[in-house]
Amino acid sequence: MTMFKNNFFMATLIQVVFLGACSKNEAQSPQSITPDVIQFTQLGLYPEGVAFDQNSKTYFVSSLTKGAIGTVNDQGVYQVFANDNNLVSTTGIVVDRAQNRLLVAIADPGTSTKTTMLTQGKLGAIAIYNLTNGQQISYINLGILKPTANHFANDMAVDNLGNIYVTDSFAGIIYKINTQGVASIFYENSAFEAPAGAFGLNGIVFHPNGYLIVAKYNEGILYKIPLQNPSSFSQIVLPQTIKGADGLSIDNTNANTLVVACNDTTNKVFQINTTNNWSTATITATFDTGNVFPTTIASRNNDKYVLYARLNNLFSGQSSDNVFQIQKIKF
Structure with missing residues (x-):
């Protein structure tokens, strides 16, 4: 009887140790580890927007020079997803899995192989793709809503009902495209x-409390714009300006935390927090990127990634970059 008990105890112990080892290995499985950086090669692509698709485990990237939308996997393999003729320069990208669609902002800063005199500085549109x-x-041509202005459709956000909001960097307009696809000037x-x-x-991002947070690039400030009463918008009080404020992303688990990519001469990603529903906010962490022109941010589970777009080289006439990075942000 004693021998049986000892044998039973040893068998149980071995089983526990084995299961514990399996659990540990599963926790450290490569599938659960996200890469620190994804590097991809595509001559003269100059992507401005990035978004992660959880289903395909790939990143979508845009292009100021070619207009094409591409996908990039963790191994850095780039593939063209869409390259329609009306994609002149593509900027912001949003993956809207709830509607199985990819939203693409379209402009023409004069850097594209598809640039024309009719579109340069005057194009503001979005394209919607089946994912x-x-x-x-x-x-959807947004520029026709104010035909006398210059236009540059830059970024987009989707609210909880599926309405799309688009920033126009040149016209100072936020557009709205409702769930029926009808475009209007929101504010x-x-x-x-x-x-x-x-x-x-x-x-631009949608906050679940019913407002938009929008960055103004040239002044380095943030606005809070209520959806129900946009004329009551306010500037979020920060301890300093954040010059070159570009892509925004609300923290996946805490809507009181915002991540902001800043380029121009700043070249940092800021983590910003609020305790009063974005009336005021403080900078709680920074991530230095170096002189790589960080533009937009992609969310992947609880991680944030920033795109190193190198647009400073493009805008200075040096359009020969062929290597770009999607970098995990580590505050």
Whole structure:
């Protein structure tokens, strides 16, 4: 009887140790580890927007020079997803899995192989793609809503009902595209305008409390804009300006935390927190990127990634970069 008990005890102990080892190995499985950096090669691509698709485990990237939308996997393999003729320069990208669609902002800063005199500095549009088959579902020209202005569709956000909001960096306008695909001017204000040739409104996110947070690039400030009463918008009080404020991303688990990518001469990603529903905020952490022109941010589970777009080289006439990075942000 004693021997049976000892044998039983040893067998149980071995089983526990084995199961514990399996659990530990599973926790450290490569599938659960996200890479620190994804590097991909594509001559002269100059992507501005990035978004992660959880289903395909790939990143979507845009292109100021070619207009094409591509996918990049963790191994850095780039593949063209869409390259329709009406994609002149593509900027912001949003993966909207709830509607199985990819949203693409379209502009023309004069850097694209598809640039024309009719579109340069005057193009503000979005294209909507089926995420499954890559077909263009619709193309919406936003510039016709204010035909006398210059236009640059920059970034987009989707609210909890599926409405799309688009920033126009040149016209100082936020557009709305409702769930029926009808576009309108959601709100415009002289405070949103920028000097000719400068970028004004840029990154935009929807906050679950019912408002938009929008970055103004040239001034380095953030606005809080209620959806129900946009004219009651306010500037979020920060301890300093964040010059070159570009892409925005709300923390996946805490809507009181915002991540902001800043380029121009700043070249940092800021973590910003609020305790009063974004009336004021403080900078709680920074991530230095170096001189790589960090533009937009992709969320992947609880991680944030920033795109190293190198647009400073493009805008200075040195359009020969062929290596780009999607970098995990480590505060």
